[in-house]
Amino acid sequence: MADPLLVQFGIAVTAIALIGALASRISLSVIPAYIIVGILVGPNEPTAIGGISLQLVQTGEFIDLLAELGIVFLLFFLGLEFSLQQLVSNRDRLVKIGFVDLGINFLLGLGLGVLFGFSWLESFFLAGIVYISSSAVITKSLIDQGWIANAESEPILGTLVFEDIFIAVYLALLSAVALGEGSPTDAALSIGVSVAFLVVLVAVAWYGSEYIERLFETESNELFLLRVTGVTVLIAGTALALGVSEAVAAFFVGTMFSQTDHVHRIEQVLSPVRDLFAAIFFFSIGLATDITLLADILLLLGVAVVVTTVGKFVSGTVSGRFYGLDRTRSFRVGFGMVPRGEFSLVLSTLAISVGTGALGDLIPAFTVGYVLIMSILGTLLIQHSDRVTDVLETALA
Amino acid sequence: MTVYESEIPGVGHKFELELDGEERLVVIIHHDGKRELYRRPSPNEDSVKLASLTGKKARQLGSILEGAYFQPVEMDDLNVPLGESIIEWVEVKDGSPLVDQTLQQAEIRQQTGVSIIAIQRGEETISNPSPDTGIDSGDILVAIGTREEQAELSDLLTADDEGN
Numbered sequence: 342m343a344d345p346l347l348v349q350f351g352i353a354v355t356a357i358a359l360i361g362a363l364a365s366r367i368s369l370s371v372i373p374a375y376i377i378v379g380i381l382v383g384p385n386e387p388t389a390i391g392g393i394s395l396q397l398v399q400t401g402e403f404i405d406l407l408a409e410l411g412i413v414f415l416l417f418f419l420g421l422e423f424s425l426q427q428l429v430s431n432r433d434r435l436v437k438i439g440f441v442d443l444g445i446n447f448l449l450g451l452g453l454g455v456l457f458g459f460s461w462l463e464s465f466f467l468a469g470i471v472y473i474s475s476s477a478v479i480t481k482s483l484i485d486q487g488w489i490a491n492a493e494s495e496p497i498l499g500t501l502v503f504e505d506i507f508i509a510v511y512l513a514l515l516s517a518v519a520l521g522e523g524s525p526t527d528a529a530l531s532i533g534v535s536v537a538f539l540v541v542l543v544a545v546a547w548y549g550s551e552y553i554e555r556l557f558e559t560e561s562n563e564l565f566l567l568r569v570t571g572v573t574v575l576i577a578g579t580a581l582a583l584g585v586s587e588a589v590a591a592f593f594v595g596t597m598f599s600q601t602d603h604v605h606r607i608e609q610v611l612s613p614v615r616d617l618f619a620a621i622f623f624f625s626i627g628l629a630t631d632i633t634l635l636a637d638i639l640l641l642l643g644v645a646v647v648v649t650t651v652g653k654f655v656s657g658t659v660s661g662r663f664y665g666l667d668r669t670r671s672f673r674v675g676f677g678m679v680p681r682g683e684f685s686l687v688l689s690t691l692a693i694s695v696g697t698g699a700l701g702d703l704i705p706a707f708t709v710g711y712v713l714i715m716s717i718l719g720t721l722l723i724q725h726s727d728r729v730t731d732v733l734e735t736a737l738a
Numbered sequence: 739m740t741v742y743e744s745e746i747p748g749v750g751h752k753f754e755l756e757l758d759g760e761e762r763l764v765v766i767i768h769h770d771g772k773r774e775l776y777r778r779p780s781p782n783e784d785s786v787k788l789a790s791l792t793g794k795k796a797r798q799l800g801s802i803l804e805g806a807y808f809q810p811v812e813m814d815d816l817n818v819p820l821g822e823s824i825i826e827w828v829e830v831k832d833g834s835p836l837v838d839q840t841l842q843q844a845e846i847r848q849q850t851g852v853s854i855i856a857i858q859r860g861e862e863t864i865s866n867p868s869p870d871t872g873i874d875s876g877d878i879l880v881a882i883g884t885r886e887e888q889a890e891l892s893d894l895l896t897a898d899d900e901g902n
Binding site for chain 2: 418422423476477480484487489490491492494498501502605608609612667
């Protein structure tokens with residue numbers, strides 16, 4: 342029983358809105374909430390409650406397209422808010438904490454993959470998924486907790502900046518390798534194409550900022566919105582057609598704008614667009630999730646949650662120390678880095694598009710379970726950090 | 739006094755204003771225009787959120803702080819926009835030669851150069867007094883003029899009958 346698309350879409354957005362309101366009421370991050378509601382009303386289990394069908398929304402090209410736009414805009418904004426100046430001004434410390442974070446957490450992910458018998462490519466996907474913290478969840482929690490005005494926000498946000506750059510490059514590499522699988526010539530060609538494409542984008546961003554500035558000069562917000570959306574989606578789509586990750590292309594389009602004076606206006610005018618599509622992206626992840634698959638990866642999920650929570654806690658605490666923070670605040674940096682979210686899901690979407698072996702089913706199922714747990718657990722750790730710190734200090738004493 | 743500015747990726751801008759000692763005022767300006775105001779007593783303490791303001795309210799608060807609604811007189815750099823002139827309030831003491839004269843008879847302007855712009859008599863204020871207003875003892879004359887002229891006026895008010 343499939344209602345007309347318009348009804349399905351209406352149900353979807355209304356369900357997202359309701360669960361979003363509920364989530365903010367109990368100060369839970371909205372990302373896991375959107376995924377959960379997607380699982381509920383989607384075509385997979387649970388399919389009914391008390392005899393009433395819950396299969397209200399079907400997956401399909403339409404929802405997939407909107408979800409894809411969600412990815413594009415998430416990464417576009419990541420590029421847009423990417424500040425080269427900040428990177429250069431704190432270079433030494435940023436690189437230090439970035440590599441501590443990468444070294445500990447990425448290697449843990451790789452180790453988990455190998456330990457559980459995944460192939461190298463699958464393990465590299467897994468490593469990226471457990472390494473990358475969630476900018477969205479963490480930033481919101483920092484604001485809610487008031488940490489944003491404290492010293493601990495600096496290493497946290499600094500690490501996120503480093504991770505964002507890393508993930509953009511990593512996505513480009515992974516998608517080139519994964520989508521270009523076949524003969525070595527194919528792989529080399531696909532990597533060549535993506536590198537060439539991205540080099541062109543970066544060159545335009547670097548040398549053409551004045552031209553871009555003029556091109557998007559307009560009084561009308563409507564025309565501005567259309568121009569920016571048009572260019573972003575067109576470039577991301579072209580990238581996809583050439584076998585380059587659309588997310589990476591969108592990231593670079595974002596950086597193209599970050600060098601201009603349009604940044605603030607884009608944030609004002611396009612944020613609602615991003616919020617809508619991103620919400621549908623998380624929702625669609627839920628739609629596509631078959632929770633019966635979670636049973637097969639329960640052990641991996643349990644081990645990953647424990648190991649990678651400890652990993653982020655340790656790397657964060659060390660980073661806090663690099664910034665000269667006292668123990669309590671360093672611990673806060675550790676707790677602050679725990680939430681995982683949107684970028685892990687972007688990686689798992691890429692895994693689905695490759696679709697070979699565990700990339701097609703187990704890894705996406707794992708990622709959904711993992712992001713649900715880590716975003717909620719991470720938010721709770723941040724909210725109750727002082728109490729957890731007390732417990733830890735008594736345990737350590 | 740130093741103001742520290744830094745960019746918060748994905749959020750907006752942060753400004754920190756040094757107050758007395760180690761105390762700092764932290765202002766976060768979000769991309770959506772929301773402003774948050776925090777106070778941090780010292781580097782080792784947590785910031786306490788004082789207020790969250792919309793852009794419009796923040797501008798209003800800014801105007802109030804700037805003194806657009808009420809400008810207090812800061813005595814240490816009193817600067818009245820009257821060129822060389824200042825306004826003084828002088829009391830007419832008992833036994834002042836001017837008591838029981840009208841302003842016209844007292845010839846204050848001719849003798850000193852100040853203009854009497856108002857007279858405060860107990861609870862009432864006679865603003866812009868006419869030349870035939872009388873001067874009583876206990877009146878407070880509000881006079882405008884240069885410092886020299888004001889000095890002449892206080893001499894005139896306290897003058898004994900020597901001069902005449």
